[in-house]
Amino acid sequence: MEFRENEPMAEHTSFRCGGAAAAYCEPADEAALIACVRELHESGRPYFLLGNGTNVLVRDEGYTGTVVSTRNLAAGALLSAVCRQAAERGLCGLEPLSGIPGTLGGAVRMNAGAYGAEIGDFVREVRVYDPQSDKQFVLLNNDCRFGYRASVFQERPWVILDVALSPESGDPAEALAKIREFARRRNEKQPMELPSAGSFFKRPEGDFAARLIEEAGLKGYAVGGAAVSEKHAGFLVNTGGATAADVLAVAAHVKEVVFAKFGILLEEEPVVL
Numbered sequence: 001m002e003f004r005e006n007e008p009m010a011e012h013t014s015f016r017c018g019g020a021a022a023a024y025c026e027p028a029d030e031a032a033l034i035a036c037v038r039e040l041h042e043s044g045r046p047y048f049l050l051g052n053g054t055n056v057l058v059r060d061e062g063y064t065g066t067v068v069s070t071r072n073l074a075a076g077a078l079l080s081a082v083c084r085q086a087a088e089r090g091l092c093g094l095e096p097l098s099g100i101p102g103t104l105g106g107a108v109r110m111n112a113g114a115y116g117a118e119i120g121d122f123v124r125e126v127r128v129y130d131p132q133s134d135k136q137f138v139l140l141n142n143d144c145r146f147g148y149r150a151s152v153f154q155e156r157p158w159v160i161l162d163v164a165l166s167p168e169s170g171d172p173a174e175a176l177a178k179i180r181e182f183a184r185r186r187n188e189k190q191p192m193e194l195p196s197a198g199s200f201f202k203r204p205e206g207d208f209a210a211r212l213i214e215e216a217g218l219k220g221y222a223v224g225g226a227a228v229s230e231k232h233a234g235f236l237v238n239t240g241g242a243t244a245a246d247v248l249a250v251a252a253h254v255k256e257v258v259f260a261k262f263g264i265l266l267e268e269e270p271v272v273l
């Protein structure tokens, strides 16, 4: 296995900022990835599984462990490609999720969702590797404990290897038209042209982070190269040359102002590494 040293994580994350990983590797297949994770686990060295890097912010100081790319796993397939290929075969229902830019594994761990649907609604079973027992097993939907942007995978060191979904049967042309419509809505409302990690804050109960941030007058608030998007107040964007510290400073200010004004404590959605 080839390990690259001092790998700039800005190249692997959709925020396009932050420091380097001490080591980085892209195991060629499932067996190589399991062998790699087994070895890292046994040696006690820290490691991080990377999907498509669309919900991760790497601190400027970098990560002292090994980043292991999951791109060559079945669960490393892009959710957008999975949704499109399913639609083409008349396997429908996943269309609202088609614009989420992550992998299947990343989506399952985060229980990613959009437009009233969540990946957890469609998961039939998930095959994982557990480095603690050095075993593989299959979880059924109920075992995954899906909740709002939550799942059992956030509490366990399991590697998601493969995911079986259960879409409904339907008309391919209609499903593809829905995918186009959801993409149009996303492009209209979200700052897709700037690097980000999507909505930066989880939806507080009974409200929307974007509404609170906008009402607090924070649209456009910036520190260095990071800002609250003018187009969608829920997005923090890299307007050019942002550091991870800039992003975190904007996030801290937003949380402080929103809490002072509404008494609501916003919670970050991305994983900060």
Ligand SMILES: Cc1cc2nc3c(=O)[nH]c(=O)nc-3n(C[C@H](O)[C@H](O)[C@H](O)COP(=O)(O)OP(=O)(O)OC[C@H]3O[C@@H](n4cnc5c(N)ncnc54)[C@H](O)[C@@H]3O)c2cc1C
Residues within 6 Å of the ligand: 014, 048, 049, 050, 051, 052, 053, 054, 055, 056, 070, 073, 075, 076, 099, 100, 101, 102, 103, 104, 105, 106, 107, 108, 109, 110, 111, 112, 113, 114, 153, 158, 159, 160, 161, 192, 196, 197, 198, 199, 271
């Ligand atoms: C423009 C934009 C729009 C977005 N829109 C949405 C949206 O509408 N809805 C939404 O929910 N999210 C949205 N997101 C956030 C993000 O795309 C999702 O959270 C996505 O599911 C993350 O997947 P990923 O593969 O990029 O995971 P990563 O960001 O690489 O990783 C996220 C977490 O999952 C873990 N992980 C990844 N793969 C595996 C695996 N195989 N096994 C175990 N753990 C794994 C990582 O260790 C990490 O903890 C958006 C992001 C962007 C940039």
